[in-house]
Amino acid sequence: MNGTHINDRALLKGKTALITAAASGMGRAGARLFAAEGAHVILVDLNTAGAEEVAAEIVAGGGSAEAHGVDLRDQTELDRFLDTVRSQHDVIDVLHNHAGITGPRELEFDAASWNECMTLNAWVPAYLTQQFLPLLRRSDAASVIFTASTAGVRGVAGLPVYAATKGAVIQFMKSLSLLLAPEGIRANAICPGGTDTAGMRAAFQEGAVDASLSAIATTIPLGRVGQPEDIATVALFLASDASKYMTGTVIPVDGGATV
Template sequence: MTSVPEPLLSLQGRKALITGGASGMGRASSLLFSAHGAHVVIVDRNGEAAQDTAEDIRRAGGTAEAHTVDLLDWEALDAFLEIFVRDNAHLDILFNQAGLPAPPGFDYDLDSWTSCMTINLWVPMLLTKRLLPLLRKSSHASVICTSSIAGVRAVSFFPTYSASKAALIQYVKSIALLLAPEGIRVNAICPGATDTPALRRDIEDGTVRATIDQIAASVPMKRMGNAQDMAQVALFLASGASGFMTGTAIAVDGGATA
């Protein structure tokens, strides 16, 4: 009798930890990963939103857990990681999705630089290192980091943010080479202009000096990306469909970097 192959994008039986998993791209990825069979571990500073996302997953028939962790709180993050490593036998997918913007132009200072670099670069570095023992126990481990097209090409109005995302891409490429012999894959997603609640807040407070329509008009495809666009690429990188891919930085930008 011929066996039926597993669906190409299946995450059945896999465990995925997603930072910033309660809103925007993180929430979309949490829901999509669960819909394809993963048990989702949502880590977010907004505990209420994390619980709401976990409940949505359960109502849809999936399994999830929510953890309230401020990634800028060293003690809280360390405590979470210690307990998670102690209580879990393995981890299949680490999605370093959480990110933080920075002031435009030369408005940065030491505090804003430190916060941006911490969330966008150091936290993915720390989580990958601390959770590596669990990833090594998976037969199909995948680490995904959310960078940005701002890390691929110069963006004059966001120098601090661009620097953090460019550094993240080089970290991804470096550890991809380091871990390739072990079969642990590491890749980055580089979103272009993406319509998220965070972007709309940045427009409202003047951090981004453009409208949604103006931003969309600048994209070759004449629309902005959305959270689902990014979640679908994350699903691809988490699944066996990308089994021979590592060290890549995939632009999901409607042609902006073409």
């Protein structure tokens, strides 16, 4: 999609959606799709220039967006960002907690690497949800979306710390969904499988990216790795009234890999 063409029957018309890690990959695809469906998108990313580029692209295409460069791991910076959003917006209709890192491999963790991974993957989405709850409560149909992972529902030998954080996210989401259901605020989680993003490609040895992706594809029943847009379309579904009777759900988007 070049630019942003607003759908005449937009699913998110008039809504405000905040997406973390929105400068690239799945977050970027989600931001562009949400904007195309009529939302004002608040893009948040450590990569300030990248977030601004996506926001400018959305605006140039007729959409509505703003960008914020934030290191979500820095509590002072995170709190400053919260104050900024609360001063500029009265309501948030969709909160997509997407930011995360892979963290240390196997058992090569120490206190610092464990805490960094747990902070960004589990603390930040929980804290953002808690702090933005007053704005979510002003929405007629608030939706909180968490990007978990298939690693949160099955063991991953190479990434036990990452898997632990994603398992925590899923259980937080489920408990949150029960807590907020009486208020009509929904909470759901997406569990992406192997998805072709810059971050995934960076994990492979130089010159072996295509071969690595092909090898992963052979383990997936649908025969291919995911694309960022595959995740974005499910996020749109959860953000919109199309899923208005769904809360507390965990949706694998993995080509059947967890089957």
